[in-house]
Amino acid sequence: MSRQSCSCLMPVSFLSCPPWLSVYLFCTATLLSTELKTTQGMQVTSTSPQTILKAEGESVTLGCSYALSPVDTGDLDIEWSVVSPDSTQKDQMLISYTSGTKFLHSDKTLAEGLHFAAPDPSMGDASLSISVLSSAHSATYQCKVRKSPGVDMRKVSLVVMAKPSVPKCWAEGGELVGEAVSLHCKSAKGSTPLKYSWRRERGGPIPAAASQNSVTGELKISNHSQSFAGIYLCEANNAVGAEHCRINVKASKPPNRAAVIVGSVVGSLLLIFILLVFIVLLFWKLSSRHRHEKEFSNEIREDVPPPESRPVSRHTSRSTTTTRQPQVFYRQVGGSEVSSFNEGCTHTPSNNSHRHTPVKYTPVEYDGKDGYAV
Secondary structure, eight states, rough: HHHHOOOOOOOGGGGGHHHHHHHHHHHHHHHHHHHHHHHHHEEOOOOOSEEEEEHHHHHHHEEEEEEOTTOOOOOOEEEEEEOOOSTOOOOOOEEEEEEEEEOOOOOOHHHTTEEESSOGGGGGGGOOEEESOGGGEEEEEEEEEEEEEEEEEEEEEEEOOOOOOOOEEEEESSBBTTTTTTEEESSOOOOOOOEEEESSSSSSSOOTTTTTTTTTTEEEEOOGGGOOOOEEEEEEEEEEEEEEEEEEEOOOOOOOOOHHHHHHHHHHHHHHHHHHHHHHHHHHHHHHHHHHHHHHHHHHHHHOOOOOOOOOOOOOOOOOOOOOOEEEEEETTTEEEEEEEESSOOBOOOGGGGGOOOOOOOOOBBBBOOOOOO
């Protein structure tokens, strides 16, 4: 009876084989196919990317949708784990769902913000959500759904990167026509690989004579001209973000070299003149100071009291403590001059003086230094 039913289902290609062999092979294949479909009834049906790139601070949902088979009658068991890069090490369990209960198994670093995306994972959605991503979340995750006799799994690679920081734009070299100019762009933070690109916002596209390096962020202009002037924008980007900066490039005509040379000569001569004036003033100041010190020393010598001395006289002696000086008087006696010393009083001649009229004699002053009559 079974042989007859199998022979009814035989394809035309089997007619070339012996009848008994064709019937046997076809029936065996049909039975194996039915058994295989029964054992693989559980299937994870998610179609999200196998590799996900995200920026630090963002959130992510790792998809793991599944479909059960009527033959799957066991308890539902869902597990999320981090696959160890070393095949000899165990995978790290993160979160699980068993018999209607959720369990967290990971450490605090990975468990923070970790939860099932669906309120009830038993309804066919075992997706995993991470609220705030950090570089520690970069790993390969595995979702395993088991309901005996069916079981299926799915792996997802998560790469968490840092966005580029706002780059800094600057120029090296002058902005004079004919000179070489280099524009630079650099981000202080950001996961590699970082790529830099320059474009001109105003003034049209960048002339072909300029060359730029997307790795270093340098835009090199070997012979600057007015055609390169304009506002340039540099963009730094990686797989998870981009930032930019701007710089205004001008083209100025070079100054007149003759005027520069003349200005340099005049400036040098003026500097020399100022130095000479300073030296002359300094010399005059030192000379005046020396002359003043010399005059001051002479004044000190004139104020010193004179040394002790005695006048040449037979009747009086000059004392250093006497303020009055002896005085000499002259009168004519009998046709001859007679001198005498007196203290400055009026001398009246005796009766033998032939009664001449009294004479007031003019005092003679003495030299205070040597004591001689002047």
